[in-house]
Amino acid sequence: MTDRPLVLVTGATGAQGGSVARHLLRSGRWAVRAVTRDPRSAAxxxxxxxxADVVACDLTDPGQVRRSVAGVDAAFLVTDYWSLKEREYEVARRTADAVLAAGAGTLVHSSLPEAHRRSGGALALPHHDGKARLEEELRASGSPVVTVHLSTYYENWPARRLRRQEDGTFAFTLPHGDTPLPAVSVADLGPLVGAVLDAGPALHGDVVKAVGxxxxxxxxAAALTRSLGxxxxxxxxxxxxxRELPLPHxxxxxxxxxxxxxxxxxxxxDVARARGLHPGMRTLESWADSAPEQFARLLR
Known part of the structure; x- marks a missing residue:
């Protein structure tokens, strides 16, 4: 037993949940109940x-969810649209309800902006819309919830975006013109969520944008040129x-x-606010400088 407040972390062996769980454990201020479908995995x-108290829990199983939330003081909820598809909203709604019914003082919900209505139905972003629907409902209910909106991950650049050219240089292709693109290291999500949990009721009902x-x-491109040489x-x-490129998704x-x-x-x-909550929040360039192993395979 511990007198530290207990935080439930869903997706604890994934990118977001793993970042949150590892930070909370490092901080020593929180006890962590890490839920995962496979408690025997290396992660x-x-x-x-x-x-961490690692608990086997499939979020699609209501009984397992109810057992996993017993006694929690707070929770971090992230759901994976790509594995749940049209069930994402239902599963996330049920999990959020169970967390709040268990008496959690703060629920941090990883969400994304509503896209269907704002784009007039022109853009198909179902991985946004289920999360956004739950976000809106939780805010309207006055529940003790803080929403975190994630930006694109720096970690995706080495493996998914940068391509070596015939002359040995690198390039990445995006349909974004010169519009600024929000981005963040998923490793910085953990400290940001830790700060949100520490703030508690002061941030209830708020949206914090995870952007570095x-x-x-x-x-x-210029930043990566400087960092990678x-x-x-x-x-x-x-x-x-x-949209027609032969790339995943x-x-x-x-x-x-x-x-x-x-x-x-x-x-x-929003960048300044995120950095105020987590002063160590990195830019893409400082992240690339601090994580050369991310680019080792690409550069060799």
């Missing part, structure tokens, strides 16, 4: 070794062209980027 074993950098893509170019392409990514281009709602003030 789950690593959390156990750090001191807000630059036009060409400026990101090799030329990196940005290639702007039309939205329609990007190309259409969904194109729609997401087109949404941020048409409806830019992250500002310099």
């Amino acid at each position: 789950a074993a690593a959390l156990t070794a750090r001191g 950098d807000l630059l036009p893509p060409a400026a990101y 090799v030329p990196v170019a940005y290639r702007d392409v039309p939205y329609e062209t990007y 190309a259409r969904a990514v194109a729609d997401m980027l087109e949404f941020t281009r048409r409806h830019p709602d992250v500002t310099a003030a």
Whole structure:
């Protein structure tokens, strides 16, 4: 037993939940109940070794969810649209209700901006809309919820965006023109959520944007050129062209980027606020400087 407040972390072996769980365990201020579908995985074993209470829980199973939330003081809720698809809203709604019914003082909900209504139905972003629906309902209910909106991850750049060219330089292709693109290291999400939990009721009902950098893509190319020591170019392409590229989830990514281009709602003030909550929040350049291992395979 511990006298530290207990935080439930969903998706604890994934990118977001793992970042949150590891930070809370490092801080020593919180006890962590890490829920995962596979408690025998290497990632789950690593959390156990750090001191987490790792619990087997499939969020699609109401009974398992009710058991996993018993006695929690707070929770971080993230759901994966790509594994749940049309069930995402239902599963997230049921989990949020269970957390709040268990008496949690703060629920941090990882969400995304509503896109269908704002785009007039022109953009298909179902991985936004289920999260946004729950976000709106929780806010309207007055529940003790803080919403966190994630930006695109820096961690996606080495493996998914940068491509070596025939002359040894690198380039990335995006349909974003010169509109600033919000981005963040998912590793910085954990400290940000920790600060949100520490703030408690002061942030209830609020939306915190997890963003570490807000630059036009060409400026990101210049930042990577400085950090990596090799030329990196940005290639702007039309939205329609990007949608047809032979890339994983190309259409969904194109729609997401087109949404941020048409409806830019992250500002310099949001970056400053995120950095105020987590002073160590990194820019893309400082992240690349601090994480050379992320680029090792690409550069060799």
